Amino acid sequence: xxSIQAETIQKQVRDMVVRVSRNLPRDVVAALQxxxxxxxxxxxxQILGELxxxxxxxxxxxxxxxxxxxxxxxxxxHGEDCRVEGDSINNVLERALAQAYEEGLLRKSxxxxxxxxxxxxxxxxxxHTDLVPGSGITIRFMAKGGGSENMSRCTMLTPAQGWEGIxxxxxxxxxxxxxxxxxxxxxxVGVGGSFDQAPLLAKKSLFRPLDQEHPDPEIAEMERELLDxxxxxxxxxxxLGGRTTSLGLRMEMAPCHIASLPLAVNVQCHSSRHEEVVxx
Amino acid sequence: xxxxxxxxxxxxxxxxxxxIGDRVYLSGTLYTARDAAHKRMIQALDRGEDIPVPLQGAVxxxxxxxxxxxxxPIGAAGPTTSYRMDSFxxxxxxxxxxxxxxxxxxxxxxxxxxxxxxxxxxxxxxxAGALLSxxxxxxxxxxxxxxxxxxxxxxxxxxxxxxxxxxxxxxxLYVEPRRSG
Numbered sequence: 001x002x003s004i005q006a007e008t009i010q011k012q013v014r015d016m017v018v019r020v021s022r023n024l025p026r027d028v029v030a031a032l033q034x035x036x037x038x039x040x041x042x043x044x045x046q047i048l049g050e051l052x053x054x055x056x057x058x059x060x061x062x063x064x065x066x067x068x069x070x071x072x073x074x075x076x077x078h079g080e081d082c083r084v085e086g087d088s089i090n091n092v093l094e095r096a097l098a099q100a101y102e103e104g105l106l107r108k109s110x111x112x113x114x115x116x117x118x119x120x121x122x123x124x125x126x127x128h129t130d131l132v133p134g135s136g137i138t139i140r141f142m143a144k145g146g147g148s149e150n151m152s153r154c155t156m157l158t159p160a161q162g163w164e165g166i167x168x169x170x171x172x173x174x175x176x177x178x179x180x181x182x183x184x185x186x187x188x189v190g191v192g193g194s195f196d197q198a199p200l201l202a203k204k205s206l207f208r209p210l211d212q213e214h215p216d217p218e219i220a221e222m223e224r225e226l227l228d229x230x231x232x233x234x235x236x237x238x239x240l241g242g243r244t245t246s247l248g249l250r251m252e253m254a255p256c257h258i259a260s261l262p263l264a265v266n267v268q269c270h271s272s273r274h275e276e277v278v279x280x
Numbered sequence: 281x282x283x284x285x286x287x288x289x290x291x292x293x294x295x296x297x298x299x300i301g302d303r304v305y306l307s308g309t310l311y312t313a314r315d316a317a318h319k320r321m322i323q324a325l326d327r328g329e330d331i332p333v334p335l336q337g338a339v340x341x342x343x344x345x346x347x348x349x350x351x352x353p354i355g356a357a358g359p360t361t362s363y364r365m366d367s368f369x370x371x372x373x374x375x376x377x378x379x380x381x382x383x384x385x386x387x388x389x390x391x392x393x394x395x396x397x398x399x400x401x402x403x404x405x406x407x408a409g410a411l412l413s414x415x416x417x418x419x420x421x422x423x424x425x426x427x428x429x430x431x432x433x434x435x436x437x438x439x440x441x442x443x444x445x446x447x448x449x450x451x452x453l454y455v456e457p458r459r460s461g
Contacts (some may be wrong), residue, residue: 009351047405050405051405051408052351052407053408053411054407054409054411055406056409057410057411057414058356058410061355062349063346063349063355063409063410063413064346064355064356064409064410065356065359065407065409065410066316066356066358066407066408066410067343067344067355067356067358067360067409067429068343068344068360068409068411070345085420105346105347105348105349105355106347107344107345107346107347107355107356107429108429109344109429116315116316118427118428119428120428142430146360147360147361147383147384150361170306173461174457175409175457175459176387177385178381178454179384179385179403179454180361180363180383180384180385181361182383183407200309226414232458233457233458233459234455234457234458235455235457236404236455238403238405238422239384239403239455240403240443240453240454240455241455259335264426266332269406269407270407271407
């Protein structure tokens with residue numbers, strides 16, 4: 001059995017969380033640059049330019065990209081032959097998150113759902129763990145903003161609705177959300193599973209880099225088709241018109257009950273902040 | 281589309297000349313408030329009490345900034361989504377508020393309040409919090425400190441950029457999605 005010290009993990013995760021708040025991933029920067037080159041709408045080009053300037057400034061001056069530094073979402077792949085020495089992995093992640101939000105001068109956005117009393121340290125984290133073969137731990141982190149999360153939805157379609165029903169729901173969601181989730185967005189779609197699994201598939205799909213196609217060519221083709229239809233809506237950056245409504249559409253599928261077709265749309269703003277560390 | 285440089289408090293003329301798509305640069309004082317602060321202010325008004333924002337000609341910026349780093353007045357400070365303040369905004373416009381600034385669409389009640397009371401809604405670039413913070417030269421909490429990021433702040437800004445998304449004449453800038461089916 002391989003063992004890893006709790007403090008080692010905490011340090012690495014703390015640093016990752018701070019880094020994520022200030023550094024727009026390279027694939028997102030590249031997608032924004034390409035979108036600016038391809039936009040014909042002058043207003044849209046200007047907004048995309050501001051977003052690229054913002055990314056450069058945040059990195060150079062060590063500032064958060066956005067004031068909504070999000071809630072902390074972790075996806076953990078825990079190797080079966082690995083044990084964390086000194087504490088449980090969940091405790092380590094909670095401490096690393098609180099430490100990063102305090103020391104990194106990030107906004108603490110977690111609160112009681114009804115009293116709205118802030119928890120004060122951005123915990124609790126939202127942690128999803130899978131046990132996998134191996135002796136390492138892969139920790140993926142996403143800082144998820146509220147504006148785009150509010151525009152996300154889950155539904156249960158009938159099997160008869162199929163692909164056309166999926167397209168209609170996703171397009172309607174993006175059209176209804178309009179300017180609210182800070183377009184250009186990245187749209188995560190979860191198809192199948194169950195009422196709880198579809199949104200998880202949608203959220204997990206957002207980790208796939210924008211320059212990486214889905215390994216299944218049929219799903220990759222569906223992603224392209226749906227993305228083209230989204231961008232034909234003409235919503236554009238900040239909802240003020242243009243061809244860049246979404247930078248990407250990611251879709252993941254899982255088997256489901258013969259009676260059901262669960263579907264979830266998790267909208268991600270252009271400030272798509274996520275990273276992963278492998279500790280071993 | 282024109283460009284205007286405005287200094288709050290805004291006059292009726294300042295606001296009525298604006299049309300959707302116009303670019304506005306604000307210099308001077310803005311007040312920040314978002315969900316929780318709005319709820320408190322409306323409850324205070326219901327009780328007949330004063331509220332911390334002097335509404336006459338004021339501009340309210342919907343923002344909850346990150347903590348200020350050493351040597352800066354404020355951290356990242358871009359707009360939050362405005363529809364969550366739709367249920368509060370008409371009352372504030374009726375009491376002299378001239379502009380709100382955020383991102384995303386406003387509902388019919390807010391748009392009607394803009395026409396009735398001569399107000400505007402300004403859109404700032406969402407997700408550009410680091411960039412926009414460079415236009416903020418001063419910030420101090422004036423009320424509801426216990427709300428943390430949602431406390432009411434008085435900001436001093438220089439050439440803070442925004443676009444007129446809803447004007448006092450019924451105009452709306454946001455595009456309607458093109459649906460083929």
